[in-house]
Amino acid sequence: MKVLVPVKRVIDYNVKVRVRRDGEGVDLANVKMSMNPFDEIAVEEAIRLKEAQKADEVIAISIGVKQNQETLRTALAMGADRAILIVAADDVHTDIEPLAVAKLLKAAIDREQPGLVICGKQAIDNDMNATGQMLAALLGWPQATFASGLDVDADGASVTREVDGGLQVVRVGLPAIVTVDLRLNEPRYASLPNIMRAKRKPMDELTPDDLGVDVTPRLNILSTREPEGRAAGVKVASVDELVEKLRDEAGVI
16 A cells, blocks of 8 residues: 655744745745654654555655655655655745645546555644645545544554544545644654665655646735734732723623
8 A cells, every 4th residue: 555645845844934034934044944843743644554464555746846865765764665755936035836736646646546545734834734635525525633642553544533521433445545733753864774775765746737626826925924922911909800891891701
């Protein structure tokens, strides 16, 4: 069984994001970029399935600019077998919308015919949390989202999800889409020998035209601004004053 893992190149989670002076997006000049943390967990889970002999091949795929090669090499160094890069933009500030990403992934899946697709539940740059669900709808495949546990066997997959009331176990048939949460596993570090081997692993390069997909944006971002600073709190002298402020000023009771 093939396992396909989409990975996205995002601003490293340790970097403080700054808005450009013109308000037309986020400043990416000289900013450290890395693999989306949720996607890193997805790659780790796919590699563990292969190590458990429940998968034959792990394919990492990324959509965006040429620089996404670096992100794919990280996935290859972790243990993925090969990679696919779909060059869908020339400018690093261009973010491909979730629906376009889902359509490109569907076209790639039609070519590769994987038995399982493991995605991060969301990207930390836009927090859309939509690509996995859209992909399942386009493919007509079952989906299990926010996985904190995954067990794959010959008949399907059992996915543990964290819900408000505790844990929920969902059973899906294969092929299926699974989106993963933070508590699923702890991603491994790529060793230096594996980083060197990753340079020799195959990486195919495609374009949206090769796959017959239109990635024209459907949304226009009018402006980007940083959130307002949090106002200082106030001290109250009594419970009655607290209730009055909650009722009259905050409007929460």
